[in-house]
Amino acid sequence: MMKEATISTIPTSADGLSRVDGRAKVTGAAKYSAEYKLDGMTYAVLVGSTITNGTIASIDIKAAEKAPGVLAVITYLNAPKVPGHQVAKNPGKPEVKSGPLKVFYDNKIMLNNHPVAMVIADTFERAQYAASLVKATYNKQVHDTKPPKDINKGVAPSDGKDFTRGTADAWQNAPIKLEQEYTLPNEFHNPMELHAIIAKWNSDDKLTIWDKTQGVKATRGDIAKAFNLKEENVQVNSQFVGGAFGSALQVWPHEIAAIIGAKVVMRPVKLVLSRPDMFTSVGYRPYTWQKIGIGATADGKLVGITHEAAGQTSSYEDFSEGPINVSKALYACPNVTTRYKIVSLDVGTPTWMRGPGEATGAFALESALDELSYKLKVDPIELRLINYAKTDPVSGKPFSSKFLDEAYEIGAKQIGWKDRKAEPAQATQNGWLVGYGMGGGMFGAYRDKATVKAIMKADGILTLQTAVSDIGPGTGTAMTLIAAERMGISPDKIKFEMGESSLPDAPMQGGSATTATVGGAVYDACNDLKQKFQKLMGNGGTDKLDYAKILKDNNLPSLDVTVQSSLGSDGQKYSMQSWSVHFTKVLVHPKTGVVKIDKVVCVADSGTIVSPKTARSQIVGGAIGGIGMALMEEGVIDQRYGRYVNNNLADYHVPVNADIPQIEALFVNKPDPHINQMGAKGMGEIALIGMAAAVANAVYNATGKRVRDLPITPDKLI
Numbered sequence: 185m186m187k188e189a190t191i192s193t194i195p196t197s198a199d200g201l202s203r204v205d206g207r208a209k210v211t212g213a214a215k216y217s218a219e220y221k222l223d224g225m226t227y228a229v230l231v232g233s234t235i236t237n238g239t240i241a242s243i244d245i246k247a248a249e250k251a252p253g254v255l256a257v258i259t260y261l262n263a264p265k266v267p268g269h270q271v272a273k274n275p276g277k278p279e280v281k282s283g284p285l286k287v288f289y290d291n292k293i294m295l296n297n298h299p300v301a302m303v304i305a306d307t308f309e310r311a312q313y314a315a316s317l318v319k320a321t322y323n324k325q326v327h328d329t330k331p332p333k334d335i336n337k338g339v340a341p342s343d344g345k346d347f348t349r350g351t352a353d354a355w356q357n358a359p360i361k362l363e364q365e366y367t368l369p370n371e372f373h374n375p376m377e378l379h380a381i382i383a384k385w386n387s388d389d390k391l392t393i394w395d396k397t398q399g400v401k402a403t404r405g406d407i408a409k410a411f412n413l414k415e416e417n418v419q420v421n422s423q424f425v426g427g428a429f430g431s432a433l434q435v436w437p438h439e440i441a442a443i444i445g446a447k448v449v450m451r452p453v454k455l456v457l458s459r460p461d462m463f464t465s466v467g468y469r470p471y472t473w474q475k476i477g478i479g480a481t482a483d484g485k486l487v488g489i490t491h492e493a494a495g496q497t498s499s500y501e502d503f504s505e506g507p508i509n510v511s512k513a514l515y516a517c518p519n520v521t522t523r524y525k526i527v528s529l530d531v532g533t534p535t536w537m538r539g540p541g542e543a544t545g546a547f548a549l550e551s552a553l554d555e556l557s558y559k560l561k562v563d564p565i566e567l568r569l570i571n572y573a574k575t576d577p578v579s580g581k582p583f584s585s586k587f588l589d590e591a592y593e594i595g596a597k598q599i600g601w602k603d604r605k606a607e608p609a610q611a612t613q614n615g616w617l618v619g620y621g622m623g624g625g626m627f628g629a630y631r632d633k634a635t636v637k638a639i640m641k642a643d644g645i646l647t648l649q650t651a652v653s654d655i656g657p658g659t660g661t662a663m664t665l666i667a668a669e670r671m672g673i674s675p676d677k678i679k680f681e682m683g684e685s686s687l688p689d690a691p692m693q694g695g696s697a698t699t700a701t702v703g704g705a706v707y708d709a710c711n712d713l714k715q716k717f718q719k720l721m722g723n724g725g726t727d728k729l730d731y732a733k734i735l736k737d738n739n740l741p742s743l744d745v746t747v748q749s750s751l752g753s754d755g756q757k758y759s760m761q762s763w764s765v766h767f768t769k770v771l772v773h774p775k776t777g778v779v780k781i782d783k784v785v786c787v788a789d790s791g792t793i794v795s796p797k798t799a800r801s802q803i804v805g806g807a808i809g810g811i812g813m814a815l816m817e818e819g820v821i822d823q824r825y826g827r828y829v830n831n832n833l834a835d836y837h838v839p840v841n842a843d844i845p846q847i848e849a850l851f852v853n854k855p856d857p858h859i860n861q862m863g864a865k866g867m868g869e870i871a872l873i874g875m876a877a878a879v880a881n882a883v884y885n886a887t888g889k890r891v892r893d894l895p896i897t898p899d900k901l902i
Contacts, residue, residue, distance in 0.1 A: 200795055200796035201661055201664065201675055201795060201797065202797060203661050203797070204660045204661045204664050204675070205654075205661075208424075209424070214424045215424060216377055216396070216424050217380045217381060217382065217394045217422060217425075218378075218382070218394075218456050220394050222382065222384060222452040223452075224451040224452060225453075225454055226449055226451050227304065227305055227308040227310075227311045227455075228302050228303065228441070228442055228445050228453050228454065228455040229302070229305075229308070229311040229312050229315040229455075230438065230441065230455070230457075231300055231302065231315050232296070232297035232461070232464070233295075233296065233299075233300050234320075235322045235324050235327075235826075236296040236327035236329065236826030236827070237294070237324070237328075237826070238292075238322050238324045238325040239293060240260070240291040240320055240322060241321045241322055241323050242320065242321045243259050243318065243319070243320040243321075244318070244319040245259060245301060247317040247318075247319075248301075248317040248318045249314075251310065251314035251317060252310055253306040253311075253314075254303060254304070254305045255304045255306065255451075256445065256449050257301060257302070257314070257318065258288060258302045258304070258444065258445060259288060259300065259301045260288045260290055260291055263288035263448075264444060264447055266286070266440060267410070267411060268409050268410035268411065268412065269286045269289055281499075281500055281501055281502060282500050282501070283500070283501055284435075284436075284501055285498075285500060285501070286437075287299050287438075287444070288441065293322065294499055294530065295464060295498065295530055295532050295826070296530075296826045297460075297461065297827075299437060299438070300318075300320050301315070301320070302441050302444075302455075303315045303318065304445050304448070304449055308454075308456075327530040327826045328530055329530055329531055329821050329823055330823055331369075331370075331471035331496055331527075331529070332471070332473050332494040332496060332527040333473055334475075335473070335475075335493070335494045335523060337525075337527050339525055339526065339528075340524070340525055341504035341524070341525070341526050344524055346523045346524075347508070347522045347523075348520070348521045348522075349512070349518070349519065349520045349521075349577070349578070350488070350518045350519035350520065352490075352519075352521045353477065353488065353490050353521050354479070354488030354518075354519030355477045355488035355490055355519070356479065357487070357488070358480055359480075359481055359482055360479065360481070360556070360559055361477070361478065361479035361480075362477075362552065362555055362556060362559060363475065363476065363478075364476060364892060365473065365474065366476065366547060366548040366551060366552075366892045366894075367471070367474070367892070368472050368474075368547055368813070368894050369471050369817070369818040369895070370468050370469065370470065370471050370818070370821075371813060371817045372463055372468045372469075372817075372819055373428065373429040373430060373431035373467070374459075374462060374838065375426055375427025375428055375429060375431065375655075377396060377425065378396075378457050378458070378462060379432070379436070379438065379456075379462065379466050380396055380454070381394065381396070381439050381443075381454070382395075382442075382453070382454045383445070383455075384446060384452040384453075385446050385450065389413055389414070389417055390417045390418075391411070391413060391418050391419070391446075392418075392419040392421070393419070393421070393439075393442075394421045394422070395420055395439060396425055396432050397432045397435075398430075398653050398692050398693045399433070399653060399691065399692030400420040400421070400683060400684060401420075401685055401689055401690065401691075401692075402691075402692050403422075403435055403439075403685070404418045404685040406435040407443065410435070410440060411443065418685070420684070421685070422683045422684075423684065425654060425655040426656070427656050428655040428656075429538045429655075430467070430538055430540070430694060431467055431535065432466070433535060433536055433694050434467075434535065436465055436467075438457055438461075438465055441455065442455040459831070459832055460831040460832060463828050463836075464532050466535070467532065467535025467536075468532070468534055468537065468819065469534065469537035469543075470495045470503065470505065472493055472494070472495040472496075472507055473493065473494045473495075474507060474508075474544075474545070474548040475490075475491075475492045476489070476491055476511070477490040478556055480556060480560060484560050484566070484567050486515060486516070486571045487517075487518070487519065488517065488518075488519035488521070489515075489517050489519070489520050489521070491507075491508045491511035491520075491521070491548070492523045492524070493508050493525075493548075494526070494527055495534070495544075496526065496527050496528075496529050496531065496534065497526045497527065497528055497533060497534060498529065498530075498531055498532055498533040498534075499528045499529065499530055500533070501533045502526060502528075503526070503534045504526050505534070505544065506524065506540075506545075507524065507544035508541075509545060510545040510546050510626065510873075511549050512577065512578050513573070513578050514546075514626050515553075515577070516571050516572060517577065530826055531821075531826070538806065538809055538868070538869060538872050539627070539870075539872040540869070542625065542626065543813070543869075543873045543874075546625050546873045546876075546877060547877050547880070547894065549877075550624060550874055550881070551623075551877045551892065553567060554881040555890065558608075561606070564622055564881070565592050565596055565622065568624060569589060572588070572589060574586075575759075576759035578759075579759055581757065581758055581759040583758065583761060584754065584759065584856050584857070584858040585789075585791065585856040585857065585858070586763060587763070587852045588624070588763040588789050590789070590852050591764070591765045591788070591789045592787075595765050595766075595767045596767065598767070598785040598848055598850065599620065599622075599768075599785040600769070600783075601620060601622075604619075604620035604885065608884055608886070609887055609888040613771060616771035616772060616773055616780070617772040618770075619882040619884065619885030619886025619887065620767070620768070620769050620882055620885055621768050621878045621882030621883070622767045622768070622881065623765070623875060623876070623877030623878035624763070624764065624765045624766075624874045625764040625870045625875075626761050626763050626764075626873070627695075627696060627866065627869040628695070628760065628761060629760040629761050629762045629790075629859055629865035630696065630701070631697060631750065631755070631760075631859055631860055632701045632751075633689070633750040634652070634688075634689065634690045634701045634704070634748070634749060634750070635650060635705060635748040635749075636650045636688060636708075636746070637650070637687075637688050637709070637744060637746045637747075638709040638710060638713045638744060638745050639742055640713060640717070640731050640735070640742060640743050640744070641735075641741065642735045642741055642742065643732065644731055645677055645678070646667060646671060646677060646679070646731075647680075648667055648680045648706060649682075649688060650688050650689075650702055651685055651687040651690045652691070652698060652702050653683050653693045654683065654693065657698070657868055658797075658801065659680075659682070659693070659702065660680040660682065661797075662794045662795040663680050663706045664680055665795050666703050666706045666707055666794060666862060667706055670706075670707055670711060672727065672728055688746060690702055690705075695866070696865075696868040696870070698866075699794055699862075703794065703860065703862055703864060704749045704750075704861060704862070707749075707861045708747045708749040708861070709745055709746070709749075712745045712747050713743065714729065716743055717729050717743065720738050721734060731743075754858040754859070760865070761865075762788070762790045762791075762866050762867060762869070762870045763789040764786065764787065764788050764789065764790075764870035764871065764873060764874060765786070765874065766807065766810065766875045766878040767784070767785040767786075768783070768878045768881075769781075769882065771886070772883060772887050774887075775902070776898055777897075777898030777899065777900070778898055779879075779883060779896060779898070781815075781844065781845055783848075784807055784845060784848065785848045786804075786807050786875075787852065788803055788849070788852070788867050788870060789854075790851070791854070791856040791859065791862075792853065792854075792855040792856075793853050794864050799849070799867060800849040802867050802871050803847070803849035803871045804849055806868065806875065807847050807849075807871060807872070807875050808847070809872045810874075810875020810876050810878070811875065812839045813875070813876040813894060814875070814876040814894060815839075815879065815895050815896050815897070816895050816897075817837065817894075817895060818830075818836075818895050819831075880894075883901070887901060889901055
């Protein structure tokens, strides 16, 4: 079991518990997936294709095989078959997309940097050198990597169809109307920790891996299926994850490659992606074109919204993120039409990225609503309040809780909204143009099923065990606080063990559901354990218990419970959502077009705040991601070659300390009475959703120039 998670001291302060794993992380005691040292370790390096579409004509590995320290060079010609990849063709059925990229499966090239070989050597440096000796020739075919510019090229995804509430395209008949197009480029997750895996076969049918993953149980299941293994024979460890943002929500080709390699050399294989590999190997936020038609009455009441979008996917696998969904539900609008299609290109498959489709869609919707506010001469906050949805516009169900109107009020006061000029380009500060903008967000408040084992030992230490991963939000800290409150003990008496597939079931960390889901199970487990102790005391049972003494008096070394917890019938009765609003004040230099973020205020309506310190970190991190989306992030492909030209952190720009002001993260902090016992809802996604629009709207307020194609770079303002 996990040893690195042992807690020594837990600093606390007036604003809550500090991260329980913080000391381990900053001192290097926390081990990430690439940091384990195994006897006989070997090192793998992938060789990527230099073309974007076609087939391998020949591949010469002789020089690489003869290089010092090389143990194996694997290609599609000599790789062991992966059982789960062998799909029989049915002549009677039309050809369909093959699904996730099958590494070393055949000679087809589906994207630039498609893995064509893998070198395994006794050191990383030797593997890297030998990889440079692999030479491939190709039958090159014409590729298409140009992103969609409209909806006509695409096809409807299998999990989505056109939606209409009320009258289709009713915005066209409104007294006041507008129609605009918005684009959002590729964005890449780029967490600090590179994707990495160590794979070790313990026997022909037993496998242990140390992997960067957001869900050890799901990864175990997918790998067991791929290699035709019993799930209990696959052990997945991911105790610490250095950020992921959605990139580790699935098994990628490099993970399968490392497992294949370990089978070939029958020694542990470590494979760490390079930073350029991260741009082609583990997904990204897809380029998305959007068109919003929106109409209202002269007093600001929405008549209709039509939201069309086209996103990109790969030629071998469909991915859809539903950017149009936010327009169905954020406002009380009687007539809503949405259309969404995906366009197949010769690129890797996109994946979920923080805020997913809601962040993409909210940029367009919240920008369009801001444009409408100027046309109506109505304050943007007032326009949102006029169209405030008190029940779910899609399902008609009441919300389990919603205090977004209070969030508007809190944020407006803190940003100094009263200083905003109703007409753009009317305010200056030290020679810079000043502008204020805001954008709202919503995301489903999900609660899944989770199991927690709680063990109280005679030394008074409570250990909690569940298989959830923690990609950075401070899951262990929040669970420790919930348990400390329930059990009436100090946080430093609690250990939270996670990130191993042998532990009790927990879902992936994604979709802002972890605190609501695992926290609910921790709450129930602590309640049940406490009741067990009270029964041992008989009639003398009280709320304040000396657990160590009770165990000693009953001659017991420990007492434990295992509890599964999930959302009850309230999940059917209510629409459960988290809400946010972001306010920004920007400064724009009138001659150079440089944009400075001067102040940010974010307000979250996400139920009870369980862990104030880590909650604030979530909001600040999401806001920074939104600033990057608005002003900097953009994957650039050289269309001649289908290759990313800025696949590194020098040329792919993300916000750094100099770009970010002090961010105020505020919370309504009112419990949701229906989602779980703590009243806590998710906030990781809403921390970003709406932020890009808030920046874009502030830039317009400062300059009078509306930028609808992200990112907002100086050349678009001068």
